[in-house]
Amino acid sequence: MKILYHHRVASKDGQYVHIDAIVSQMKAKGHEVIMVAPQVAEEGDFGSDGGWVSAVRAKMPRFISELLEFAYTFLVFFKLVKAIRQHRPDVIYERYNLYLPAGIWVKKLFKLPLQLEVNSPLYDERVKYGGLSFPWLAKWSEYYAWRNADRVLPVTHVLAGYIENAGVAKDKICVIPNGVETEVFMPQQLQNRQPEFKDKLVIGFVGFCREWHQLDQVLARLAAMPHENLHFLVVGDGPVIAGLKKQAIELNFQDKFTSTGLVSRDEMPFWLDQIDIALQPAVTPWASPLKMLEYLAKGLAIVAPDSANIKELLSDKDNALLFAEDNSAEMVDCIETLIRHDELRSQLKARAIETIAEKGLTWSNNADTILAWFANRNSRH
Template sequence: MKILYHHRTQAEDAQGIHIAEIIKAFRKLGHRVEEVSLVSSAQGGGSREQKMSSRSGTPGSKKNIFWNAVARLSPKAFYEAMEIAYNLIGYRKLSRAIKKFWPDFIYERYALYTFAGVLAARRYGIPLILEVNSPLAYERKVYGKLVFPKMAEAFERWITSHATKTLVVSTPLKKHLVSLRVPEPQVEVVPNGIDPEHFDPGVSGEPIRQRYHLEGKVVLGFIGWFRPWHGLEMLLEVLAERALRQAEVHLLLIGEGPIYASLQEYVRTQALSRQVTFTGPIPRESLVPYIAALDIALQPSATPYASPMKLFEYMAMGKAIVAPRQENIEEILVDNESGVLFEPDNKKALEDAIMRCVGDPGFRERIGRKAREQIFERKYLWEENAKRVIEIVKQKTIQR
């Protein structure tokens, strides 16, 4: 099939990874993919290292720098108006690409206010598969980044209702859209995935352990973009408690982000420097040995609707995982079987979960092995996601 992939993101951090991986999966299955976007992903040109590093959000182009500046400096109302205005550009770009490429369907990563894909799909009679990774109207309202929340919610409802099919990454996200009066049959859950060839548990983490002098330590780790909702402040508070201070553990924080400086300051003031290492951003292609160096992989907190990509990376590497017990996480991990789940936002529960793994190497090995097995049992694979999309398009084409 011929697939036109449309997105309005800046192709950074987990967004860029998702875009690149699903495009790669479609191509690996033998389909042709063309990309229409404001900023091209790594699959559209250039190396992945140039585009992103450890979800660090490091801009990979002058366009990224420009749009980052626009987002940061523009008044909120003006920025929202620009998001709506993008549809003029997006529709024109899509129309040109459709006339040149004549795709079998459009695959679009949802962005708030972006209805160009729905209009182009209707105008040219082409199916549109819409991928939704978070409830953007709700998310931006909560974080005070919307001037017109009612309008944003109305746009979100209309766009997700009028795609040929809307794919979401978790059941809580599906429930959210249905609560907005999006028809329930319109929405299908397709969690994120992994490339098991890239995340190979046979890769050694010893060079990383030696680099940071971690021999003989139980290494805890978090990989990603350091944001307030990732629970890293709580993790450091737990590390400062007596039990973990006395244990032979070391925390490896891999990446960077908005709260990087405040985390470093906390480590300094609490005299935790001997137990915590900040690696800074790591190119994604160099990330696997860092995960391999971990004994226990941590997801201290997560939004209730996410399908955290790091969980699948940890699972594919066969790591013992500690994560919060909430619906979207329980869709991915089985408590005491492929991970250890704890009561969200509970420091004592997080400490107990970590200490259970620290004190029992055999348990760590068992749940890590099972996590790896569940990647294949539950088909958390980018290629399987791509196959599912193709099947949906075929079904919709027959129904037409």
């Protein structure tokens, strides 16, 4: 098939990982993929935030930024029309974004089947975390895209609930959690352990760490424990790193605390090989966290919140230890339990690896699900 892939992601982050993984799998399975997307992400380094476009938008009044965001849909409409006339694709695959009905317009104009991947309810997210100047227009654009796609692909059942509430029929929704490339994130390679982590029990956090992750409480508990072989590793950056370093010195724990700063995607399997107990401290209620899938594939002992979306993949005392949402005291209790109980830790690690195969949590399986629907749809027309 010829697949027109459309997205509006300008940052090179977890979103880009998802896009790149699906596109790579589609190509590996023999399909041609035509991209209509911002160039800025393609050209940036991992961790880049959208370049000059994001910088300019951040300085604008919010209502102007939103008007430009909506105006972009008219520009991209003509780009999509041009791409369709030039390449004659069989189908359209789109990653949903707010204020972006252009994909639906061209789907209707050219009568092409469209699958819409949805990673968050962006109207609710923007209202909660940033605010909206034109909430009525934002909500219209979200509902219009969801209702008019031929098939909607949310990453969790929690998110599917938002889409159903918007009036999308259940039989048009297919939940596809994020995946992992098991050839890259293979079970832990202990020969990769760096000297400072050898023979240590390493508690690790991966990602951009903020205050609500409560890593200061993790550090305080670890420093208070009598175990000599503990080490706390933060793989990533964030505004709380300086405070954690200062705290580690005050607790005389500086030799047992390491922060890497931003690391490239290629280095991530190596850094996960350094970790025994992996933390997923907080998560938005509809997300399918990429790092959680990578923790599972690597066979790490996971500590995570018991939110509904997390429980779609993790079960307490089976493939993870779960703590009550927003309860940092219970989170550090779970960490201490895993430090003290070697057998439980080993059991969780083994079950983590098995979870990937049991639930089919790979990018290859995700691509197969997407492509099978397109193939079936085309065979009927």
